[in-house]
Amino acid sequence: MYNFDLVRPTSIDEAVAALGEEEAQPLGGGQTLIPTLKQRLAMPSKLVSLTAIAEMKGVCKTDDNALAIGGGTNHATVAQEAAADFPGLAHLAANIGDPAVRSRGTIGGSLANNDPSACYPAAALGTGATIKTNKREIAADDYFQGMFATALEEGEIITEVRLPIPEASNYQKFEQPASRFALVGVFVAKYADGVRVAVTGASNDGVFRWSEAEAALSSDFSAGAVDGLSTPDGSGMISDLHGSGDYRAHLVKVLTKRAVAAAS
Amino acid sequence: MTKVSMTVNGKTVSGEVEGRTLLVNFLRDDLHLTGTHVGCDTSQCGACVVHVNGEAVKACTMFAAEADGAEVATIEGMANSDGSLNTIQQAFQDYHGLQCGFCTPGMVMSAAALLKENPKPSEAEVRDYLEGNICRCTGYHNIVRAIMAASGQDVPAVAAE
Structure with a gap:
């Protein structure tokens, strides 16, 4: 790793101020960023750790039946705290990485990174979540802007994610x-x-979002409703040594059916 | 350099670290607690698992400065106060849950975190919890048996697969 200064602010305001400096970068749980730094793929002069900010941690249910999760909340906490109200989300969080990764990785970090294979972006977009930052609120439909690309501006921090609690869900x-x-x-x-x-x-x-499946499932929420749909187009999908675009497209349909069948 | 202080295995320690100093390097190089191993250095193998404020973390994927003020537990703090092996360590010996032993510190720390959270795990839960701990010798069966034994449960007769 190239060297850098690491600071640990204890409030959102202090973190935002620290991020105002040239080449400063936020550090969530570090489960993606630290491996990236080790490969010398990033060269921040200052890392602003967000893990000591108490006001960015925790899970609570809101009056309008959403789950409000602090941006600095780790996956293990979400898995535990969401279990009663939102089992679909708890199950997703409980299966990210491994237990030690879930102790460190955070929902805000995952959404800010927007890895094309990460789990949390599916939950945020699939619930129509609101991404709250130190500056504004962003609807999930406007937030995700392509692989590793989001609506976040330089120095903007995800302070909270609000996910409307569904009647039934599954990942x-x-x-x-x-x-x-x-x-x-x-x-x-x-x-x-x-x-x-x-x-x-x-x-x-x-x-x-797979809009054809949404339309079919909105009128008939059953695995059978997915059967009648044609497989999504595989030409725009990732093709690599692990699977072709058409294979991934096929999996989209299979997994959608499984998710509907398992939804609770 | 920044000054950090933390509690490691019940003792208050402090030192000077760079921003990029990983927790595992602080433990091994500065505190000379070399029981925590660096296997892959890419947060996959779990040989470096320690507990920070009671939670299992990979010490190769956390900065030392982030542990400032934290309670850290490493394999060196696991033995009983008279120096004898604790229940989990003894079970690893009894059930031959290791061959070369390189992954064992991480396995023991993960096992301790699991049993704290889930004192009577099923065999499937043990295997699932060890997802982030890689052993290249044993094939895991005896590790799983050791953890089942440490939890005070019947040890499954694991057929070689």
Whole structure:
């Protein structure tokens, strides 16, 4: 690693001030950024650790039936705290990486990085979440802007994520067996006004909504409703040694059916 | 350089670290606690698992400065106060849960974190929890048996697969 200064502010305001400096970069749980630094793929002059900011941690249910999760909340905490109100999300969080990674990795870090194979982007887009930052609120539909690209500006921090609690939901991940990242992951969430289906791992453009499945499932929430749909187009999907675009497209349909069948 | 202080295995320690100093390097190079191993250095193998404020973390993927003020537990603090092996360590010996032993510190620390959270895990839960700990010798069966024994449960007769 190139060397850098590391600071640990204890409030959002202090963190924002520290990030105002040239070449300063935020550090969440570090489960992606630290390996990146080791490969010398990033060269910040200052890292602003967000892990000591108490006001950015924790999970609570809001009056309008959403789950509000602090941006600095680790996956293990979400897995535990969301279990009663939002089991689909708890299950997703409980299966990211491994236990030691879940002790460090955070929801804000995952969404800010927007890895095309990460799990949390599927939950955020699949619930129509609101991403709250130190500056503004961003709807999930506007937030994800392609592989590793988001609406976040330089120095902007995800302070909270609000996910409307669905009537039923489930996340199905087909793991790439070496990395255990999602080769394809599908999050399905059923609300009174319709169903949302978000897909991670598959597209060259990052997480996306499968609108045909949403329409079919909104009128008939059953695995059978997915059967009648044609497989999504594989030409825009990631093709690599782990699977072709057409293979990933096929998995999208299979996993959507499984998620609907398992939704609770 | 920044000054950090933390509690490691019950003792207050401090030192000077660079921003980029990893927790594992601080433990090994500065405190000479070399029981925590660096296997892959890419947060995959789990040989460097320690507990920070009671949670299992990979010490190769956390900066020392982030542990400032924290309670850290390493393999060196696991033995009983009279120096004898603790229940988990003894079970690893009894059930031959190691061959070369390189991964063992991380396995023991992960096992301790699991049993704290889930005192009577099923065999499947043990295997699932060890997802982030890689052993290249044993094939895991005896590690799983050791952890089941340490939890006070019947040890499954694991058929070689």
